[in-house]
Amino acid sequence: VAEIIRTEIAAGEGFRVIERSRLQDVMAEQAFTTSGAVSEHDAVQLGALLGADFIGVGSVSRLGDTYTISGRIVMVATGEVIAAKTESCAREDRLVELAKGMDEEARGVLVSRPLAYGNPEAVELYKRGVAALEARDPESALALFLESIELAPNHPRVFLAAIGLARRLERIPLAIQLARKYLERFPDGPNAHEIRVALAELREAGGE
Structure with missing residues (x-):
């Protein structure tokens, strides 16, 4: 099906x-x-x-x-x-x-659903990050996601991708930093509750 x-x-x-x-x-x-x-x-x-x-x-x-x-x-x-x-x-x-x-x-x-992509350079960096992930290069993917966020920090899905990768790569301080920024910018955004739970777990893992 x-x-x-x-x-x-x-x-x-x-x-x-x-x-x-x-x-x-x-x-x-x-x-x-x-x-x-x-x-x-x-x-x-x-x-x-x-x-x-x-x-x-x-x-x-x-x-x-x-x-x-x-x-x-x-x-x-x-x-x-x-x-x-x-x-x-x-x-x-x-x-x-x-x-x-x-x-x-x-x-x-x-x-019927319109899409707003915003800063074209930031979108291109995000797409390159996705391509790097497809090529099994998560470090480069994470770097590109971070560049995209720096240029246009108003896209929650780029934050979510970066947080997921930072956790996978065990970059705990970075994951905590990204999670905090995400919740400050998108307190009611997609997956906000799950990010709060993850942030508490990350703080514990990071010894905060």
Whole structure:
């Protein structure tokens, strides 16, 4: 079902869909679960590291003779769930039909959402950071994310990407500094609660 939706969206004009293998690589590197439900804050963190504007999460379940597809689209820059849909059917062979219907609705939602990219130089640095991460060069990726933040510190997803990488690379003082700046600038931003929890853990690990 996920592959049907992925393929249908990728076939539409104006969309770039991230390869499943790349998504799985980042999930493994960041110690996300590769099975079961993905929470909104995990989706935002993944999207930030992948350079995505939106990320879709969902599940397919069966209870007795009823199959249920649930899906959500999360806007990475804000952490907002911009669309959610649940469909059920009594026959397995209708799952493809339901998936294609959900894909059409998803494309309509994505097309209707305007995106503000801000400082073009900062955006380019962020994209280069994502490319460095894809090339398995996290140190360079982190340096580029930090340059992007220095130029335009008003994009939460760049902060989230940098915080995630700093933690992964065990750069604890830097992760603490970034988390503090994030909460000062975006107290109600995406993943703010999770960042507060992480900051407390980082302070303990750093001996503060």
